[in-house]
Amino acid sequence: MDALTIPPVDLGLIAPLLVVVTWATGLLLVDTFFIPVGRKKLTGYLAIAGLVVAGLVGLPLWGVSGSTFGGMVRLDPFALTLTWVFLLIGILSITMSLDYLPRQDIEQGEYYPLIMFAVSGMILLAQGADLIVLFLGIETLSITLYILTGFAYPRLTSEEAAMKYLVLGAFAAGFFVYGIALIFGATGSTRLSEIGAYAADRDLGDTNLTLLLGGAAMVLIAFSFKAALAPFHMWIPDVYQGSPTPVAAFMSVGTKGGALAALVRLLFEALPTLNAYWLPVLAGLTALTMVVGNLGAIAQMDVKRMLAYSSIGHAGYVMLGVMVAGEQRGPEAFIFYILVYALSNLGAFAVLIALEHQGEEAWQLDDFAGLYQRQPLLAVAMAIFMFSLAGVPPTAGFMAKFYALTAAWEGGLPWLALVGVLTSAIAAFFYLRVIIRMFMTEPEGEPAPELNRGLTIDIVVAAAGTIIIGLIPAPIFALVERSAVALGG
Amino acid sequence: MLANYAIVGIFLVAAISFPLIPLVLAFFLRPKRPTPLKTSTYECGLEAIGDVHVQFKVQYYLYALAFVIFDIEVIFLYPWAVAFQVVGLYGLIAATIFLLMLFAGLLYEWRKGALEWV
Numbered sequence: 029m030d031a032l033t034i035p036p037v038d039l040g041l042i043a044p045l046l047v048v049v050t051w052a053t054g055l056l057l058v059d060t061f062f063i064p065v066g067r068k069k070l071t072g073y074l075a076i077a078g079l080v081v082a083g084l085v086g087l088p089l090w091g092v093s094g095s096t097f098g099g100m101v102r103l104d105p106f107a108l109t110l111t112w113v114f115l116l117i118g119i120l121s122i123t124m125s126l127d128y129l130p131r132q133d134i135e136q137g138e139y140y141p142l143i144m145f146a147v148s149g150m151i152l153l154a155q156g157a158d159l160i161v162l163f164l165g166i167e168t169l170s171i172t173l174y175i176l177t178g179f180a181y182p183r184l185t186s187e188e189a190a191m192k193y194l195v196l197g198a199f200a201a202g203f204f205v206y207g208i209a210l211i212f213g214a215t216g217s218t219r220l221s222e223i224g225a226y227a228a229d230r231d232l233g234d235t236n237l238t239l240l241l242g243g244a245a246m247v248l249i250a251f252s253f254k255a256a257l258a259p260f261h262m263w264i265p266d267v268y269q270g271s272p273t274p275v276a277a278f279m280s281v282g283t284k285g286g287a288l289a290a291l292v293r294l295l296f297e298a299l300p301t302l303n304a305y306w307l308p309v310l311a312g313l314t315a316l317t318m319v320v321g322n323l324g325a326i327a328q329m330d331v332k333r334m335l336a337y338s339s340i341g342h343a344g345y346v347m348l349g350v351m352v353a354g355e356q357r358g359p360e361a362f363i364f365y366i367l368v369y370a371l372s373n374l375g376a377f378a379v380l381i382a383l384e385h386q387g388e389e390a391w392q393l394d395d396f397a398g399l400y401q402r403q404p405l406l407a408v409a410m411a412i413f414m415f416s417l418a419g420v421p422p423t424a425g426f427m428a429k430f431y432a433l434t435a436a437w438e439g440g441l442p443w444l445a446l447v448g449v450l451t452s453a454i455a456a457f458f459y460l461r462v463i464i465r466m467f468m469t470e471p472e473g474e475p476a477p478e479l480n481r482g483l484t485i486d487i488v489v490a491a492a493g494t495i496i497i498g499l500i501p502a503p504i505f506a507l508v509e510r511s512a513v514a515l516g517g
Numbered sequence: 518m519l520a521n522y523a524i525v526g527i528f529l530v531a532a533i534s535f536p537l538i539p540l541v542l543a544f545f546l547r548p549k550r551p552t553p554l555k556t557s558t559y560e561c562g563l564e565a566i567g568d569v570h571v572q573f574k575v576q577y578y579l580y581a582l583a584f585v586i587f588d589i590e591v592i593f594l595y596p597w598a599v600a601f602q603v604v605g606l607y608g609l610i611a612a613t614i615f616l617l618m619l620f621a622g623l624l625y626e627w628r629k630g631a632l633e634w635v
Contacts, residue, residue: 057621
């Protein structure tokens with residue numbers, strides 16, 4: 029037998045991912061063996077520590093560009109910045125869960141390692157440069173989320189949500205795999221760069237072009253499902269409403285960020301030559317997403333469902349950046365939007381948790397009545413998040429929307445930017461409705477919301493981030509600008 | 518390219534018709550004189566009693582799950598065993614990491630009591 033040449037593996041390039049996965053596996057064991065029931069909060073702290081360590085490990089990798097595992101995994105500033113954003117999302121989600129879980133009587137140690145595994149899936153999506161790796165990332169993220177969605181067992185709504193998500197998610201995964209098979213059939217590779225090179229180098233011919241387009245369409249369907257683009261958004265409101273609130277918060281920003289980061293790579297590394305085919309389709313989906321999400325939110329009297337619809341609408345604004353990611357502005361707008369949306373949305377969900385009492389759900393609009401008189405600071409924080417999600421100036425949401433719309437306008441999609449402006453005007457209605465309820469109506473004798481340390485930290489961090497990025501976006505934007513340079517090649 | 522698929526197609530048609538034609542022919546040609554004994558299931562053993570859709574313990578599921586994991590472990594270890602001389606230390610380390618991950622899963626299972634029959 030000939031000596032086998034093993035391709036050089038540079039584990040350094042996946043260091044943050046490695047830390048998250050190893051830490052989560054270890055934590056799972058430490059939790060079952062050493063952490064007694066009732067003190068599971070300790071597991072949560074350890075999980076946060078792991079995510080922080082992973083972030084620190086990523087620091088020396090700044091500016092490094094390279095791929096390893098035979099080109100299947102890539103590290104560049106784009107992936108690294110997204111990794112940090114994902115780690116932040118994980119940390120904030122765990123922080124808001126620390127007191128929520130015991131209060132809902134659903135505290136189990138597995139919750140925290142599961143969140144870490146989900147984060148590792150998101151990181152893999154940002155780093156993947158091969159269709160198989162992207163599939164692995166999507167599945168790691170999804171399977172953990174199926175479990176987390178049903179975590180409020182035996183609450184029926186939670187089970188229902190998990191079941192719905194599992195069945196539909198498995199369906200989407202099937203599309204993904206079949207799409208990969210077709211793409212492989214057409215180009216002979218699953219490596220994004222090789223698919224791109226193959227499609228660019230030669231005339232594909234009718235058969236192969238049909239195969240490639242069919243495969244690409246199926247993969248896009250799978251991504252649209254994960255990122256909640258209309259008309260693949262039907263599952264979102266039910267699943268968000270049924271799942272434990274911190275999980276819904278994590279999902280709303282996590283799956284979106286992960287799936288769309290992978291979509292950016294797929295579109296601009298594997299399929300740039302087919303631009304003429306997918307751009308009109310995706311532009312249509314994006315327009316539909318913004319309209320459906322924002323119109324759907326108007327009808328919601330339940331704030332959690334309202335946030336679910338709003339997350340559909342925001343997927344549309346994120347897509348604005350994704351579609352023009354071939355130009356510098358696109359990936360910049362994408363990363364910036366994901367970061368800002370994560371802060372504002374996690375903050376809003378944290379306020380929702382503060383209002384949620386044992387066994388009863390206080391998500392109706394009326395539960396927010398007169399919140400200002402009961403808990404002035406909480407009301408102000410919620411107002412900041414609502415303003416940010418609506419895109420009102422002094423907040424970060426305005427900057428994010430501004431960059432996304434500019435990117436679309438300059439990237440040759442002015443009509444889509446117009447749709448974005450119009451729909452965000454509609455969106456202002458239902459976000460401001462919450463604020464009016466909080467500040468201008470009398471309280472209806474609801475008990476004071478319970479605030480605890482984890483939630484307070486979360487809300488303060490999110491609110492401070494939203495305001496600071498809104499007022500001085502320059503430092504963050506400088507970081508985002510440098511992360512986006514590597515892309516679009 | 519397409520001609521290759523044609524061969525597959527012809528093969529498929531031939532494969533289906535080969536057992537189908539005798540069965541159809543026999544159906545039309547044979548004399549039809551059924552008796553209860555003739556129509557009973559041609560099996561040895563006892564008559565089946567009750568429905569096949571019975572409830573059984575969810576714990577079988579846990580065992581099946583654990584079994585599948587270790588089944589796959591063995592499948593992955595075969596190629597390593599075959600190529601052991603070639604992949605050398607690198608392969609050893611990779612396989613050890615793989616085994617350690619599964620071992621962590623087993624530990625977790627054991628500690629959670631999934632291996633006990635209740």
